[in-house]
Amino acid sequence: MKEELKKYAWRKFRRYPKTKEITELREELWSMMCDKFDDCVAEGADEKDAARQAKELMNDCTAAVRDVEVNSSMGALRRMLVGLLTFSAAFMLALTCVYLFLSLVTLKSFDKTWMLIVAGSFVYVVYVAVKLYNYARHFGFSGLTRVAFGGVFLSLVPLLYVLPSLAANVLFDTNIWGKSWLIVPLLAAIWLTADMMLFAHGTKAFWWEFAALGFLVTTVIFLAFSVFTGAWNVSWLVYVLYLVIVAFAIYFAELRKRRA
Numbered sequence: 001m002k003e004e005l006k007k008y009a010w011r012k013f014r015r016y017p018k019t020k021e022i023t024e025l026r027e028e029l030w031s032m033m034c035d036k037f038d039d040c041v042a043e044g045a046d047e048k049d050a051a052r053q054a055k056e057l058m059n060d061c062t063a064a065v066r067d068v069e070v071n072s073s074m075g076a077l078r079r080m081l082v083g084l085l086t087f088s089a090a091f092m093l094a095l096t097c098v099y100l101f102l103s104l105v106t107l108k109s110f111d112k113t114w115m116l117i118v119a120g121s122f123v124y125v126v127y128v129a130v131k132l133y134n135y136a137r138h139f140g141f142s143g144l145t146r147v148a149f150g151g152v153f154l155s156l157v158p159l160l161y162v163l164p165s166l167a168a169n170v171l172f173d174t175n176i177w178g179k180s181w182l183i184v185p186l187l188a189a190i191w192l193t194a195d196m197m198l199f200a201h202g203t204k205a206f207w208w209e210f211a212a213l214g215f216l217v218t219t220v221i222f223l224a225f226s227v228f229t230g231a232w233n234v235s236w237l238v239y240v241l242y243l244v245i246v247a248f249a250i251y252f253a254e255l256r257k258r259r260a
Contacts, residue, residue, distance in 0.1 A: 153191035
């Protein structure tokens with residue numbers, strides 16, 4: 001019965017952010033519910049009636065929960081915003097100083113040093129995406145956490161694809177745009193793999209993401225092989241191979257399920 005009380009308390013706190021203060025209050029209220037349950041049972045009440053009286057404690061503490069929620073959430077949000085603004089100011093100031101020193105003192109030219117500003121901006125975008133992910137995970141927002149996790153990989157596209165290609169073109173007069181874009185589907189495959197490992201729950205969700213992951217990996221292989229060899233008329237067969245693998249995987253999974 002106490003396990004049922006625990007599930008009840010956890011359900012009541014499901015919509016609140018998972019801050020330290022909220023978690024401590026949840027544990028305290030659950031402990032009070034257990035004590036109330038034991039007292040009622042000791043007085044002769046049956047377990048069902050004792051559980052009902054213990055659950056009533058949660059209704060009496062709604063105001064306290066809301067006060068703790070507002071204080072802890074606003075405090076955490078305020079600290080995050082102050083930290084983000086402080087880092088942003090320091091980062092932009094340092095980036096500007098390095099840019100001016102490199103342009104005026106070292107190279108004595110502004111011809112190509114603007115690349116430093118571009119690189120710094122891309123790094124800053126990745127930092128903001130990571131902060132947003134940490135914020136969503138800190139407050140226990142599962143949907144926002146998953147979206148922000150994808151946003152981190154999306155922010156890596158300018159840093160790992162656009163920046164190297166742009167630098168090769170500007171600094172070394174080399175055009176690698178025709179092949180460097182392969183990093184984008186590769187990042188997508190890595191993201192979907194990590195997303196499936198962290199967030200996919202249940203058999204149906206796993207199979208959907210497994211199929212999507214296989215399609216992305218197959219696309220990466222197809223594009224890489226075609227771009228580097230030029231064999232576009234043959235490389236499409238990897239999709240046939242992918243469908244065969246998926247079919248066998250589903251068949252053996254279903255066969256194992258039936259035997260179990």
